[in-house]
Amino acid sequence: MTNGKRQQKKEITRRAIVSAAVDLFSRNGYEKTSIEDLAKAAGIGKSTVYTYFKAKExxxxxxxxxxxxxxxxxxxxxxxxxxxxxxxxxxxxxxxxxxxxxxxxxxxxxxxxxxxxxxxxxxxxxxxxxxxxxxxxxxxxxxxxxxxxxxxxxxxxxxxxxxxxxxxxxxxxxxxxxxxxxxxxxxxxxxxxxxxxxxx
Amino acid sequence: MTNGKRQQKKEITRRAIVSAAVDLFSRNGYEKTSIEDLAKAAGIGKSTVYTYFKAKExxxxxxxxxxxxxxxxxxxxxxxxxxxxxxxxxxxxxxxxxxxxxxxxxxxxxxxxxxxxxxxxxxxxxxxxxxxxxxxxxxxxxxxxxxxxxxxxxxxxxxxxxxxxxxxxxxxxxxxxxxxxxxxxxxxxxxxxxxxxxxx
DNA sequence: CGATAAAGTCGAATCCGGTCGACTTTATCG
DNA sequence: CGATAAAGTCGACCGGATTCGACTTTATCG
The missing domain is CATH 1.10.357.10 (Tetracycline Repressor, domain 2)
Known part of the structure; x- marks a missing residue:
């Protein structure tokens, strides 16, 4: 589990963000959904989102x-x-x-x-x-x-x-x-x- | 001059904004030019710009x-x-x-x-x-x-x-x-x- | 004119995307 | 293990667009 565990967790977090996006974008629209909303829904801090995605786009x-x-x-x-x-x-x-x-x-x-x-x-x-x-x-x-x-x-x-x-x-x-x-x-x-x- | 004067002044201000935009956008680019920059260059307050244009775009x-x-x-x-x-x-x-x-x-x-x-x-x-x-x-x-x-x-x-x-x-x-x-x-x-x- | 409504102006406040730097967790290796 | 590096996390902060609400100017009309 040397490095695999870390990777695995990253993948899970990434999915959580996308999943939050699918939910919130669909429900409230793109502009109306803030990064912080996504972070909260994904259970992570706002700026952690930026470890996974360079920008909202x-x-x-x-x-x-x-x-x-x-x-x-x-x-x-x-x-x-x-x-x-x-x-x-x-x-x-x-x-x-x-x-x-x-x-x-x-x-x-x-x-x-x-x-x-x-x-x-x-x-x-x-x-x-x-x-x-x-x-x-x-x-x-x-x-x-x-x-x-x-x-x-x-x-x-x-x-x-x-x-x-x-x-x-x-x-x-x-x-x-x-x-x-x-x-x-x-x-x-x-x-x-x-x-x-x-x-x- | 019932209403014409007001209209006229509006037109002048509008032109001033666009003129400032021509100057600043060309010189510094779109993103680098803030609404406040435009307002200052046009000699008006920041939010007055919004009387003339709905958005920066x-x-x-x-x-x-x-x-x-x-x-x-x-x-x-x-x-x-x-x-x-x-x-x-x-x-x-x-x-x-x-x-x-x-x-x-x-x-x-x-x-x-x-x-x-x-x-x-x-x-x-x-x-x-x-x-x-x-x-x-x-x-x-x-x-x-x-x-x-x-x-x-x-x-x-x-x-x-x-x-x-x-x-x-x-x-x-x-x-x-x-x-x-x-x-x-x-x-x-x-x-x-x-x-x-x-x-x- | 003077009262009142309408339109215009403005800086302060809000909201949001994105960065920063301190802190925590995990991996590496002697 | 324990030291140290690497990777990951986070909230505070920043800049800039847009909104808000108080204030000022202009138009309207009796």
């Missing part, structure tokens, strides 16, 4: 991991792999959209932190990478079916589609569109543009 | 209005209107990119506030609208030249291109790409995908 990302963990990949597996690419993408993104906006604040903060983080940290990048990888698989499959141009790079393709999804999401957050249907049809329009090409 | 948006106002439209006018669309877009976005990231902090906050605002406020939407309108003009011209499919809606086209620009920008902020050249070539790849179409 980082706790938020851990919270999202916990809450959204399987969402994307699980959704991807549920989507019919033989459907036309646009249908797969649309279904995938719309599920993700509904999930992310189930709590308006969370989606907003998640996007902010992962796409435009304050400091370049591996965390945000890692989070994005999961999305891009999941998309990449779908695209590889679509290439194999001969549905899309095989010479295009998966990374840029994934990024492209993801940004279109983000556009639809931003439309929601800025108030351009308010209903899920409108978000869906807007997204479809954008995906179509990308697939069919904009040039004559 | 709002002052930032006003600052951007002041600072970036001409940039986008001026750039657009400088771009060769007869060049291929991709060149026009690329030049426009890259100028915008350099401008926005001249201070890393500014671009990040601007995007956060305008694209994923905390509350649906006309401010953010208005700011975006200017971009989309400017893009719309370029697109209309490209349609007239027969370079792009005329049946596509300008709004969605503008949004599409703007999101690709944002993708390049996000790549910079997340650390996927670090040099301006890489941002430029990534953006070009994405624009090409959109124009040529991804589907076979």
């Amino acid at each position: 980082e706790i938020f990302l851990a919270f999202c991991d916990e809450e959204f963990e399987y969402s994307f990949t699980a959704l991807r597996d549920r989507v019919d792999a033989e459907a036309p690419l646009i249908e797969q993408l649309h279904a995938l993104f719309m599920s993700q959209y509904e999930f992310v906006t189930s709590n308006r604040e969370f989606g907003r903060i998640l996007i902010r932190e992962t796409l435009f983080p304050e400091t370049v940290t591996s965390l945000a990048k890692e989070s994005n990478q999961r999305y891009l990888d999941a998309l990449g698989e779908i695209l590889t499959h679509a290439k194999a079916r001969g549905e899309i141009r095989p010479e295009l790079d998966n990374f840029f393709l994934s990024a492209h589609f993801f940004m279109l999804y983000l556009g639809a999401l931003s439309g929601f957050y800025t108030g351009y569109v308010t209903t899920t249907e409108d978000v869906g049809s807007g997204l479809r329009t954008l995906l179509n543009q990308a697939l069919q090409g904009i040039a004559l | 709002e002052i930032f948006l006003a600052f951007c209005d002041e600072e970036f106002e001409y940039s986008f439209t001026a750039l657009r006018d400088r771009v060769d209107a007869e060049a291929p669309l991709i060149e026009q877009l690329h030049a426009l976005f890259m100028s915008q990119y350099e401008f926005v990231t001249s201070n890393r902090e500014f671009g990040r906050i601007l995007i956060r506030e305008t694209l994923f605002p905390e509350t649906v406020t006309s401010l953010a939407k208005e700011s975006n609208q200017r971009y989309l309108d400017a893009l719309g003009e370029i697109l209309t011209h490209a349609k007239a030249r027969g370079e792009i499919r005329p049946e596509l809606d300008n709004f969605f086209l503008s949004a599409h291109f703007f999101m690709l620009y944002l993708g390049a920008l996000s790549g910079f902020y997340t650390g996927y790409v670090t040099t301006t050249e890489d941002v430029g070539s990534g953006l070009r790849t994405l624009l090409n995908q959109a124009l040529q179409g991804i589907a076979l």
Whole structure:
């Protein structure tokens, strides 16, 4: 038990913090939950939280991991792999959209932190990478079916589609569109543009 | 002068705040500039600032209005209107990119506030609208030249291109790409995908 | 004008994220 | 074991954004 015990305890405390976050963020929202609240709920002192997380945002990302963990990949597996690419993408993104906006604040903060983080940290990048990888698989499959141009790079393709999804999401957050249907049809329009090409 | 005098004075004070913001934000950055600094520079009390702006972020948006106002439209006018669309877009976005990231902090906050605002406020939407309108003009011209499919809606086209620009920008902020050249070539790849179409 | 409401101003107080440095617990090793 | 280092814990503190409530100025109208 030389060092293992210490590690084990750390893991437990860490979980306690995340667990407190899941509870309190869900119940009272992110902004309304103070670090001290989390500490108290986790049964530790305020500044001990900072031994586990560099900043509040980082706790938020851990919270999202916990809450959204399987969402994307699980959704991807549920989507019919033989459907036309646009249908797969649309279904995938719309599920993700509904999930992310189930709590308006969370989606907003998640996007902010992962796409435009304050400091370049591996965390945000890692989070994005999961999305891009999941998309990449779908695209590889679509290439194999001969549905899309095989010479295009998966990374840029994934990024492209993801940004279109983000556009639809931003439309929601800025108030351009308010209903899920409108978000869906807007997204479809954008995906179509990308697939069919904009040039004559 | 029943009510006009009051209004007039308010306008002057408001300008003083924004002017102080332009000065101090540029010189010391956003985070490093406190509300009190702004108030002092504007010759008013700290909390009076809140009569004019609901939050510090709002002052930032006003600052951007002041600072970036001409940039986008001026750039657009400088771009060769007869060049291929991709060149026009690329030049426009890259100028915008350099401008926005001249201070890393500014671009990040601007995007956060305008694209994923905390509350649906006309401010953010208005700011975006200017971009989309400017893009719309370029697109209309490209349609007239027969370079792009005329049946596509300008709004969605503008949004599409703007999101690709944002993708390049996000790549910079997340650390996927670090040099301006890489941002430029990534953006070009994405624009090409959109124009040529991804589907076979 | 003078009373009264409305709008504006301000410094003090509050709240909260994050740092500091003293203190406690655990690991290491002679 | 006992000394010492390393790691972990904590509450006090700090800075800065935002709110509060008392006070001052301006507008309104009989």
